[in-house]
Amino acid sequence: MRFNFLAAAVVAATFSACFVQPLAAQTAEQLTFIPAGGRTLLTNIATSKPPADELKALLTGKRSRDEWSSYLTAHSQAVPALQSQSDKQRLTLADYLSFHMPLPANQVPANLTRTDWTRTLPKDGRDLALDNCQGCHIITVVVTQERTKKAWLGTMSTPAHAVIKMTPAERDELASYLVLNAGIPIEQVPEELRASGATY
Numbered sequence: 258m259r260f261n262f263l264a265a266a267v268v269a270a271t272f273s274a275c276f277v278q279p280l281a282a283q284t285a286e287q288l289t290f291i292p293a294g295g296r297t298l299l300t301n302i303a304t305s306k307p308p309a310d311e312l313k314a315l316l317t318g319k320r321s322r323d324e325w326s327s328y329l330t331a332h333s334q335a336v337p338a339l340q341s342q343s344d345k346q347r348l349t350l351a352d353y354l355s356f357h358m359p360l361p362a363n364q365v366p367a368n369l370t371r372t373d374w375t376r377t378l379p380k381d382g383r384d385l386a387l388d389n390c391q392g393c394h395i396i397t398v399v400v401t402q403e404r405t406k407k408a409w410l411g412t413m414s415t416p417a418h419a420v421i422k423m424t425p426a427e428r429d430e431l432a433s434y435l436v437l438n439a440g441i442p443i444e445q446v447p448e449e450l451r452a453s454g455a456t457y
């Protein structure tokens with residue numbers, strides 16, 4: 258209940274601010290408080306010079322999230338970049354891999370060392386949130402909420418949200434990312450992204 262109350266306050270403050278001036282575009286730097294999604298986490302691994310066969314195995318395997326999570330733990334000796342990930346990051350990456358791997362054969366780069374990974378890899382949950390959840394209210398409304406997956410899917414099917422052009426698979430992936438990474442305490446949100454009335 259506490260979270261709903263906070264959300265209502267942030268939404269109300271954001272909407273009233275909208276009439277005065279449009280929401281200023283957020284810079285990438287202001288948004289760094291929102292945790293990296295799987296695309297970024299995988300890019301970091303791909304550019305850490307891992308053994309080519311290990312990298313290829315990440316791009317071409319088919320596993321559930323739990324299977325990927327165990328797989329990543331088991332391969333952290335061979336891929337040292339995995340060792341610096343927190344448990345939450347490993348789960349976020351495992352979740353992403355379960356949605357997007359194996360990559361279609363024609364999307365697996367021929368030369369793994371000279372690839373623009375940011376462009377090659379499919380969007381992650383963070384990308385989906387930034388692309389789809391800032392049009393009507395500030396992103397803070399979304400990322401400060403702690404919800405179950407079912408509750409997130411429910412939020413996304415209310416009348417205000419059902420109209421958003423996202424596929425069911427994208428909604429599922431976004432909900433999964435938010436379960437793991439939303440619920441950010443308001444103190445960690447840059448002040449300019451805390452709508453007045455929701456800061457305390």
Ligand code: HEC
Nearest residue numbers: 261264268389390391392393394398399402412415417421
């Ligand atoms: C088309 C406009 C629009 C877009 C785009 C939009 N929202 Fe909203 N959102 C609203 C409106 C209107 C409200 C307040 C009324 C309500 O709660 O439905 C709201 C409120 C919320 C709330 C707080 C109220 C609640 O349900 O607890 C959350 C959380 C939320 N939105 C999540 C999202 C997410 C996640 C996305 C991206 C997938 C998103 N919104 C994109 C219109 C939008």
